[in-house]
Amino acid sequence: MRLNIQTISLIKIYRFFLIFSLIFLAACSSDDNVFTVPSDEVEESYEVHFIDIGQGDAIYVSTPEKNLLVDGGMRNTGVVEYLLELDVEHIDYVIGTHPHADHIGGLIGVFHNFTVGEVLDPGVVHTTNTFNEYMATIDLYNIPFTVGRKGMNYDLSENAYFELLHPVSPSSNHLNNASIVARVHLGEIRVLLTGDLEKEGEADVLKHPDLLGSHVLKVGHHGSNTSSTMPFLLAVDPEVSVIQLGEGNPYGHPHGPVLQRLSEIGTAVYRNDLHGSILLETDGETYTISFR
Numbered sequence: 141m142r143l144n145i146q147t148i149s150l151i152k153i154y155r156f157f158l159i160f161s162l163i164f165l166a167a168c169s170s171d172d173n174v175f176t177v178p179s180d181e182v183e184e185s186y187e188v189h190f191i192d193i194g195q196g197d198a199i200y201v202s203t204p205e206k207n208l209l210v211d212g213g214m215r216n217t218g219v220v221e222y223l224l225e226l227d228v229e230h231i232d233y234v235i236g237t238h239p240h241a242d243h244i245g246g247l248i249g250v251f252h253n254f255t256v257g258e259v260l261d262p263g264v265v266h267t268t269n270t271f272n273e274y275m276a277t278i279d280l281y282n283i284p285f286t287v288g289r290k291g292m293n294y295d296l297s298e299n300a301y302f303e304l305l306h307p308v309s310p311s312s313n314h315l316n317n318a319s320i321v322a323r324v325h326l327g328e329i330r331v332l333l334t335g336d337l338e339k340e341g342e343a344d345v346l347k348h349p350d351l352l353g354s355h356v357l358k359v360g361h362h363g364s365n366t367s368s369t370m371p372f373l374l375a376v377d378p379e380v381s382v383i384q385l386g387e388g389n390p391y392g393h394p395h396g397p398v399l400q401r402l403s404e405i406g407t408a409v410y411r412n413d414l415h416g417s418i419l420l421e422t423d424g425e426t427y428t429i430s431f432r
């Protein structure tokens with residue numbers, strides 16, 4: 141992981157310097173020289189990768205301590221290779237937002253290739269081979285499995301955490317509206333990840349509009365007109381919106397009315413089909429967007 145290796149190296153250099161300074165300070169304590177020992181605070185840096193895996197979702201969040209993967213795209217579409225390139229070996233939290241293959245299919249390979257601390261899943265069932273294999277692979281590696289519900293909070297590092305805003309009581313009858321919605325806090329920067337939540341689910345989370353405001357929105361359901369209602373977009377009020385989708389997908393994503401509504405709220409729009417993988421880097425106060 142490019143930045144994390146740099147960050148780790150910086151921390152090592154910083155610690156060496158701090159210890160050296162303390163020894164030097166002790167050696168000089170009989171003199172009148174005044175030394176200032178720097179505080180032990182190291183600036184945190186965070187990354188959010190909206191990985192281009194074609195039609196589907198895959199979002200990787202790294203912090204100085206823990207990391208999070210939200211969905212893995214379809215099976216064998218590149219999420220494993222992408223994470224290996226970042227030198228990822230362990231993933232603390234994996235969220236499978238809902239049981240559709242363009243979200244959990246790629247997680248099967250993730251479970252085979254990385255150690256995983258915990259899987260969060262809405263706890264609804266699907267009848268596909270992909271879903272059965274996803275569950276069987278979690279079982280195979282004895283990965284702790286938690287049914288994710290609104291109100292849960294998980295620490296990622298000293299100044300970063302994520303909270304679940306949805307679902308409360310999902311039904312397998314509408315898998316998209318069972319999606320786990322997570323708001324990730326990286327210092328002051330907030331990123332809202334909505335899975336394939338549709339308008340009924342958006343109406344649910346709009347019961348608490350104060351929880352929605354975010355700098356960055358992962359647009360629901362690949363830019364489908366089933367999602368991204370105007371009241372929801374106005375409550376999130378994102379500066380940046382990311383649409384995860386594949387070029388020439390058979391669903392016609394993103395749908396024109398969604399692009400129109402995003403344009404009306406004045407958000408910048410980035411898309412995996414046009415920009416490739418999209419990387420947000422932040423120190424917790426300001427952020428940059430680049431393409432990989």
Ligand SMILES: [Zn+2]
Pocket residue numbers: 196197240242243336361362
């Ligand atoms: Zn989907």
